Amino acid sequence: MLINKFKMNRLFFTGLLFLAYPCIANAQDTLAIDSSYANGHYLQRLDFFKKMPNQKKEIAFVGNSITEGGKWQELIPNKHVVNRGISGDVTYGILARLDEVLASKPLKIFLLCGINDMKRGTPNEVILANYLRMIKQIKAESPATQIYFQSVLPVNIAMLPKSYEKLSNAKISALNEGLKALCKAYELHYVNLHTVFADGNGELKKELSIDGLHLKSAAYIIWAAHLKKKHLL
C-alpha cells in the first residue's frame, strides 16, 4: 500500500490494480495520486489521540515519523506538549485527523509533513494544495492557534534505502519554496529547518541521521534548541 503510484498507461494494462487503487487525477495528469492513509499504525495512534483529554494551551507537534520520533515533552518541559506524529503519515492523513488536534484549540501547532507524499511520487503542487487546506482548516476551526509550518527536512541521498528513490533535495527545496510563499501569503510562521539540518551541499547532515531521512535522537535536541533560539516556543 505504500508505493501505489503508477503511470496511467501502465494502469490501463493492469485493470485489477486500477480498480484496487482509486486515484485522484485530472485528465491531463499522467500521475495517479495515492491518497491512502488509514493503515493499522495510523488508526491505532488516532484512537489514542481521541481518547486523550484536551489540555489547555497545547503545543501540538503534527506530522509523520520524524515528528513521532521526537521526545518533545522531555525537550520542552513544563508545557502541555503533545506528540501528534504518525509514522508513515501523508498530507491526506493529517488533513483527515486535523479536527482531533484542533479540538483543544491549541496554543501552537508545529507542522512538518510532505516527505511521505513525495516518496509516493505525489507532485509538489498537490502537496502544497494540501498544505493550504490545512492552513485554512486551522484558521477556520481555531483562529487563535499560532501556526508554525516547518520546512521539509533535506535527505541524505547516499544514505537512503532504495524505497526512497523518488526523493531528491531539489524537489524538497522546490516544495519548501512553495511552502514559504504560502506562509507569507497567509501570514503565518515559516520555520526553515535547513539552517540546522542541511550540510554545505544541501544534504541532511550525515551525523544527525539514521538512514538518510530519519533523525537520531540527539538531533531533536538541536531542533528544539533552534525553535527556542527563534523564540517560537
Added chain:
Amino acid sequence: MIKELTYSSFMMGVVLMCAASVKAQQTVKIDSNYANSYYQQRVEYFDQMSIPKNAIVFLGNSITERGEWQEILSGSPYPIINRGVGGDNSFGILARMDRILKAKPHSIFLMDGINDLFRKLPNEVSVNNYRRIIRLIKLKSPKTKIYIESALPINEEMTREPYTKGRNKLVPLLNEKIKAMALEEQITYINICPVFQDEAGNLKKEITPDGVHLKASAYIDWVAYLKAQKYL
C-alpha cells in the same frame, strides 16, 4: 557478536553471580551484546539530556520507549522521563544505569524481559542482571522507589519472526523468578499481565499491532492500573 562462553570463561566473565545455576559440563551461549547503532544513538541523546530532579523514570525496551508516558501522566507533580530503548535487553539497561542514577530519581519503573527471551538468555542471567540493576539503584540512589514489572506475554499467532516462536510459554517462568528476586530484594513487583493477557496467557490481540508491542491506547490502561494500585 554472540559470545560462546565455556563454563570456565563464564566464571571469570561478567556474569559471575548466575554461574552457580549452570551445570559445569554445559556450554552456555550468552549473548550479552547490546551496543547496536540504535542503542548508541539513544545513549548519545541521554548523555546530553540531564534528567530533572525527582523524576519518575520509565526504563526498558521498545515497549517502554513507545509509550506516550508524559502525555498520559500530564499534570504529574514529578517530571516523567522515558528511558526506553528499542531492542534493549538486561545487559544494555545495566550498562546505562549510571546516567539515570546521577539524577537520583523519585522512582523507577523497570520493564524488560522479552528481548532476553528472544535471544534465549537463561532466566538466571536475566534475573541476575535485574538484581544488579536493583542493587546499583540502592547503592547510588537509595531513596529511589524501585518497581519491577512483569515481562509482557506475546501473541505468537501474530508474530512472524522465528526468534519469537515458542517464547510465550517462557514468560510466566521468567516472571516467577523476577517476582522471587523482587521479594528477596524487598522491592515492589508489579504483575502487569492481568491487564494485557487473555485467558490463554497470550497478549490480547486487540491491544497489539504485531503480537509483541502495544497499541498507543493500551498505555492508558497501563497507567490506570498503576494508579489504581497506588504505584503512581
